[in-house]
Amino acid sequence: MPHQSDPAYGQYSRMFISDVPAGPAGAVPRPELLRFAEEAIYIYSFAESRMVYANGWKEVLGYEDAEVSLIQLVNATTPEFAPFSNDLNDKAIQFLHSKSENLEQYSFSIELKKFHKLGHTVPLLWRVGVYKTMGGKVVEVIGRAQVNHALKFGKVMKYATYGPADKVEFEEELNKILFQHPAVSEREKEALALASQGYSFKEIAALLNISESAVEKRIRPMYKRFDCKSLSHLVKFGIENGII
Structure with missing residues (x-):
């Protein structure tokens, strides 16, 4: 069984x-x-x-x-x-x-x-x-x-x-x-993947046709959720854990 x-x-x-x-x-x-x-x-x-x-x-x-x-x-x-x-x-x-x-x-x-x-x-x-x-x-x-x-x-x-x-x-x-689980949404993955390629939040906003604040809203909550101190730290975490 x-x-x-x-x-x-x-x-x-x-x-x-x-x-x-x-x-x-x-x-x-x-x-x-x-x-x-x-x-x-x-x-x-x-x-x-x-x-x-x-x-x-x-x-x-x-x-x-x-x-x-x-x-x-x-x-x-x-x-x-x-x-x-x-x-x-x-x-x-x-x-x-x-x-x-x-x-x-x-x-x-x-x-x-x-x-x-x-x-x-x-x-x-x-x-x-x-x-x-x-x-x-x-x-x-x-x-x-x-x-x-x-x-x-x-x-x-x-x-x-x-x-x-x-x-x-x-x-x-x-x-x-x-915040109760180690998880990400597709929109968060998409924004983080672009950030990992070196695009700024402003550039990501233009690529996704959204506001810069919307980009921040997708990426910044992941800092706390995954205990990351910086964007580079978050990108490294994302690569190591199959997010990007």
């Missing part, structure tokens, strides 16, 4: 996540859902409090599609990634339940490892987004897990947000948990 990570997940998520699997119907692929090789998909219904669709999990994590539940997938996260992954999911659910417009445009991804049913770990790019809405409320979310052996894991976890014009608001909300 594979080791299971701490099953504790966010207090907010506890109200919505269940251990009810997709069942036999979940093993029947939906023609409209394209699945690539070494990719698994699930759809979880908040309305029914259960997994309503699963496909590809035998190939990715060794589980039959009919037996997969959302809590099972949560608990398969390896211990070093579980706290951040659980908090990120919790904060994302809170944010999405506070919104009523453009919901289908929101999603986020995270690089992590999950335990395979046989016990070994699997490197995954995990992306979760809104799949179905009704009356301005999220009804279903979709998750896609893609095996990616090229991922570089260090002490720092990485995630990215996607969304409409107020995508920045989504990331800023999720970023509130970053």
